[in-house]
Amino acid sequence: MGSLMRPLAWIPALFLAVAAFSAAAAAPQVTIAIKAHQFVPSEVSIPAGTKVELLIHNQDSTPAEFESTELHREKVVTPGGQISVFVGPLAPGRYGFFDDFHPQTRGHLVVK
Amino acid sequence: MLATAIIVFREVLEAALVVGIVLAASRGVPRRGLWVAGGLAAGVVGAIMVAGFAGAIAEAVDGIGQELFDAAILFTAVAMLGWHNIWMSRHGRELAAEANTIGRAVSAGNRPLTALALVVGIAVLREGSEIVLFLYGIAISTGVGGLSMLTGGALGLAAGAALGTVIYFGLIAIPLRRLFAVTSWLILLLAAGMASQGAAFLMQANLLPSLGNQVWDTSAILTERSIPGLVLHVLIGYSAQPAGIQLVFYAATILVIGTLMRLLGRSPKLAAASGRVEAAD
Numbered sequence: 001m002g003s004l005m006r007p008l009a010w011i012p013a014l015f016l017a018v019a020a021f022s023a024a025a026a027a028p029q030v031t032i033a034i035k036a037h038q039f040v041p042s043e044v045s046i047p048a049g050t051k052v053e054l055l056i057h058n059q060d061s062t063p064a065e066f067e068s069t070e071l072h073r074e075k076v077v078t079p080g081g082q083i084s085v086f087v088g089p090l091a092p093g094r095y096g097f098f099d100d101f102h103p104q105t106r107g108h109l110v111v112k
Numbered sequence: 113m114l115a116t117a118i119i120v121f122r123e124v125l126e127a128a129l130v131v132g133i134v135l136a137a138s139r140g141v142p143r144r145g146l147w148v149a150g151g152l153a154a155g156v157v158g159a160i161m162v163a164g165f166a167g168a169i170a171e172a173v174d175g176i177g178q179e180l181f182d183a184a185i186l187f188t189a190v191a192m193l194g195w196h197n198i199w200m201s202r203h204g205r206e207l208a209a210e211a212n213t214i215g216r217a218v219s220a221g222n223r224p225l226t227a228l229a230l231v232v233g234i235a236v237l238r239e240g241s242e243i244v245l246f247l248y249g250i251a252i253s254t255g256v257g258g259l260s261m262l263t264g265g266a267l268g269l270a271a272g273a274a275l276g277t278v279i280y281f282g283l284i285a286i287p288l289r290r291l292f293a294v295t296s297w298l299i300l301l302l303a304a305g306m307a308s309q310g311a312a313f314l315m316q317a318n319l320l321p322s323l324g325n326q327v328w329d330t331s332a333i334l335t336e337r338s339i340p341g342l343v344l345h346v347l348i349g350y351s352a353q354p355a356g357i358q359l360v361f362y363a364a365t366i367l368v369i370g371t372l373m374r375l376l377g378r379s380p381k382l383a384a385a386s387g388r389v390e391a392a393d
Binding site: 027051053061062063064065069070071072073074075076077078079081083084085086088089090091100101103 | 336358
């Protein structure tokens with residue numbers, strides 16, 4: 001019972017299990033800039049059924065948080081910083097994303 | 113100002129709901145205020161540090177540092193909530209029975225408090241670091257004055273804290289005998305929701321498969337951007353468009369913690385006592 005009551009014991013095990021899933025397959029990349037609180041481009045076409053790596057480059061002097069509730073993605077982008085976010089494989093359709101710190105800053109992924 | 117207030121409110125609300133539940137779950141435990149306040153303070157300090165190092169964290173581990181960090185603290189919180197529940201299923205009844213006996217609960221109450229203080233700290237750290245980054249962004253951009261920003265931030269903080277307080281007083285209105293059963297359920301669902309969020313971060317980092325990007329879509333009925341949707345998102349892990357892997361982590365968390373609660377839940381003393389009652393029948 002003693003070891004089960006020590007919750008920290010199973011955290012490393014969890015991460016080992018996660019690491020086992022880790023796949024280094026190269027996904028196609030798409031770059032999106034954040035410029036003057038606009039996504040550039042604000043509409044991005046990506047192929048359906050494949051994993052895609054979005055590179056989000058914040059060219060503003062303020063932090064942003066790239067977020068999509070539809071895709072369960074959220075990641076802070078520091079001023080001048082660039083992040084990578086993996087999405088997909090997705091079914092065809094339109095998927096919205098926005099900057100959680102500036103909710104008017106919106107864009108769409110168009111999956112074809 | 114209003115835009116600032118709304119964004120701060122959303123973040124504060126998420127943390128305040130967790131703090132409200134933790135406070136209710138630790139009712140009757142001496143010095144819990146001190147532990148929870150300690151967790152809050154540590155969370156605020158941590159939030160400022162995480163915000164300050166946001167760039168370095170994001171670039172760490174080949175660009176998935178932010179996801180690993182978020183997932184690690186979420187799963188730590190899940191483990192702590194699970195530990196608390198398992199511990200309470202063993203000692204909760206004694207605790208409720210002895211809550212009026214001053215001093216008896218002191219030693220019994222200490223252990224889950226460390227876990228709960230850590231959960232409070234983690235909740236504040238996660239949401240707080242976003243608030244710090246957001247306010248920093250407003251402060252350095254022109255247009256919005258400092259006073260307006262502070263007013264908006266304070267309004268959002270007050271409104272979020274008020275809703276957390278409502279949850280707390282709603283919960284402690286429950287008679288003590290039943291309270292721990294209710295908070296155990298709430299904490300179990302809270303843990304499952306956090307595990308599902310943690311899974312989403314690992315999926316975002318390309319470490320886990322999505323197992324179906326949207327298993328269902330109820331965004332037409334209730335989005336997580338609405339306040340009721342956000343409250344449900346925090347409390348029970350509601351997602352309008354959950355990925356398969358999130359459901360797997362959600363169910364697995366309930367199964368693992370629930371099973372351990374059942375297996376370890378009966379303290380020998382109480383089991384023996386109920387055994388005697390049955391024998392007497």
